[in-house]
Amino acid sequence: MTFLIGDLERDAITELLNIAIGQAAAGLSQLVEDEVRLSVPFVDFLTPDQAARRLDIETKGGDAVAVRQHFNGPFAGDILLLFPERRSLDLVRHMLGDEVPLSQLTELEQEALQEVGNIILNGCLGSLANQLNMRVESSLPTYLRGPGARILAGGSVAGGRDATPDSQGLAMFLHVDFALLNKDIDGYLAFIMDIASAERFVDAVRAYLDGRI
Numbered sequence: 001m002t003f004l005i006g007d008l009e010r011d012a013i014t015e016l017l018n019i020a021i022g023q024a025a026a027g028l029s030q031l032v033e034d035e036v037r038l039s040v041p042f043v044d045f046l047t048p049d050q051a052a053r054r055l056d057i058e059t060k061g062g063d064a065v066a067v068r069q070h071f072n073g074p075f076a077g078d079i080l081l082l083f084p085e086r087r088s089l090d091l092v093r094h095m096l097g098d099e100v101p102l103s104q105l106t107e108l109e110q111e112a113l114q115e116v117g118n119i120i121l122n123g124c125l126g127s128l129a130n131q132l133n134m135r136v137e138s139s140l141p142t143y144l145r146g147p148g149a150r151i152l153a154g155g156s157v158a159g160g161r162d163a164t165p166d167s168q169g170l171a172m173f174l175h176v177d178f179a180l181l182n183k184d185i186d187g188y189l190a191f192i193m194d195i196a197s198a199e200r201f202v203d204a205v206r207a208y209l210d211g212r213i
Contacts, residue, residue: 005045009205014043016131016205017124017174021189024123031119037179038120040189044173048152048192051171055148058188059084065109066144066151067117071125073136075201077169077193079125081117082151083185088113091178091185110143117141124189132204152192170198 005013018040025038046054055064065088067081083091092112118141129136144151152171174189193201 005202008209009202010043010045012205012209013172014040016128016208017043017172019131020124020127021120021174021176023127024120027119027123028116031115035179037177039177039179040174041177042175046171046173048169048171049149051173051190051192052149052152054173055082055152055188055190059148061147062086063145064148064151065113067113067121067141068144068151069117069121069125069138069141071136071138073129074134074204075193075197077191077197079121079138080151080188080190080192081113081120082188082190083113085145087185087187091116091187114141114143117143120189132208134204152190169194170201 021038021040025036028038029036044051044054058064063085065083065085068078069080070076070078088109092109121141122138125136125138170191170193172191176187176189178185178187
């Protein structure tokens with residue numbers, strides 16, 4: 001699938017996503033009432049199963065947690081905010097205060113991450129759609145925990161722990177650095193699309209480059 005994306009398209013997509021993640025940071029700053037800086041050191045273009053293997057490498061074989069949101073429009077798919085399990089608790093602790101006991105953190109983790117994910121995922125989708133002059137609608141975010149293959153396949157919705165993502169399609173896999181409350185926490189953002197949606201997305205990027213939109 002990645003053969004459809006040339007160097008110009010790669011550069012344009014990276015620029016579009018950096019703008020989108022910057023707007024998401026502004027929304028997150030309002031939530032935590034402090035400056036939040038988000039940056040994207042790299043964007044990789046993979047198949048969904050390659051993205052699952054990458055996530056398992058990043059988590060060193062442990063569980064990841066994710067907030068997943070489905071979107072529909074001229075192109076459709078899923079967008080996920082992902083953290084290694086230990087990093088998700090770091091983020092929640094810095095949001096709620098270092099004095100919160102670990103036992104309470106685990107109870108509050110799902111709710112807090114869904115709130116963060118809702119802001120970041122909607123901010124990214126909204127910015128990307130606006131830049132490409134398209135209308136995109138999204139579902140409510142859902143919380144997932146497990147190995148990379150299960151999360152990127154949709155968790156229990158896709159059939160349980162042994163579910164695996166499709167080998168075809170496009171996964172835009174972003175490393176995201178969070179500078180939050182003077183702490184650095186890294187996570188990941190993934191856009192998963194099937195082949196037809198990926199082709200429409202790349203066509204929209206080419207139209208953006210040609211100045212036709």
